[in-house]
Amino acid sequence: MAGADRVTRFSGDLFEEAVEAGRRENRSARQQLEHWARLGQSMANQTGAFRSRVEAALAGRLPSEQLTAEEAVAFDAEIDIAIDEALPTVDFVAERAALGYRSVTMDDDGNLVEHLPDGGTRILPPR
Structure with a gap:
């Protein structure tokens, strides 16, 4: 069913951050989460030198100091997400x-x- 809404669960922390960011941007929490998801999707779909350089830095094949300011923002975001995902599984x-x-x-x-x-x-x- 195209365009149908689906139930998705988010962590409480992420949802609260979406509520706060949504207030600043005049969006509902749902709209803010969708906005962030679209931004992430757009970044993940990037091809070419920009994305290749970020992926090389994430894999340790390129020193992160050699990234441009824009590449460094994407690199830092990827690292933040990886840490957030790994924390609950590490003893x-x-x-x-x-x-x-x-x-x-x-x-x-x-x-x-x-x-x-x-x-x-x-x-x-x-x-």
Whole structure:
């Protein structure tokens, strides 16, 4: 069915950002999300030297310092998205423990918790 709306879920953070940006741009949150999606689609569809250079920098074949200002904006946006997508899947405490490092996190009660490389933990005293 051409032109039919489909239900799509977005993260709460992204939706709230769309609400705020939409207010500034006189768009609804939905219109703002569609606007961002079209911008992203347009950037992804770019061919030629611009896109090739950004992709080369993302792959590490071109130093990012050699990108033009416009290419750097696209590069930074791609990096931001990659970080946002990877964060929920990375266990930094486990990765640091495997390297022999300690980590400190905050538990649900607001306590600082030290994670030791051997898998042990201890609540740090308040200062």
